[in-house]
Amino acid sequence: MRQIDLPTETKIGFGLYLGHKRCMVINGGTIIGNNVDLFQFLNIGTNHYTPAVIGDEVYVGPNVCIVEDVHIGSRSSIGAGAVVTKDVPPGSTCAGVPAKVLNYNNPGRFVKYRWKLPEVPVNHKKVSETPH
Template structure:
């Protein structure tokens, strides 16, 4: 299990291709919405109670400001990248592997309790809805506007409403600066 600070390093490395303390400060002070949001989300699980309390406040504040709802209970692996961080809603029961790109206006949810399980190196395009307890395996690309209601196999590209696999030729095509365990 990675610490919140290790997760923060992996998230920044995904965004910038490298990590340094100066880069961390620069991305927090500049308006890098994606990193700022993931930074405070990761710190909500800190073992330091004062830091955790402040992180929860900042997470709530940024959730309202950026219109992102990713609950602290969601299980999200290292290397999270939020593209154009706005309009994202994720269920607390979701499980997401490492190196996941989540674009703007994505909804991953469930009306019946258990949301999706998403593998490693997955790109989720803009306006995608992933509905109910589906399994999205590793190295998958989900095209813009897709509505995923069935499982997607490894290395696939899926598009449409409902989403259909169109090929298995370019796995993890849009995942850059991959974090390695």
């Protein structure tokens, strides 16, 4: 049972890692940054074609649901079982239903760097505060 729904319209950066490669549904139009780790039973969905944007060096744990039009900031970690309904600030760790920021300590620590990227300073502004 290795069902992965990854439409061709999905924009994917370098170094995408699909952990356990099982039961993933990623909506077309989703934008996935560089060095992103996605784990099993993931759902990135939308009903109105306003897909999610996932920044660089993001860890998304197993059994996570990301709801449409959400921006996940770079170097963030999303804990197992989280339901992400709002933007996630860069450099944060989030978990829960609905997902909430738990801390800003050691962001992105689960991501293994498969592609070397230039250092980008992490600011703690909400993604929605930055121009799109």
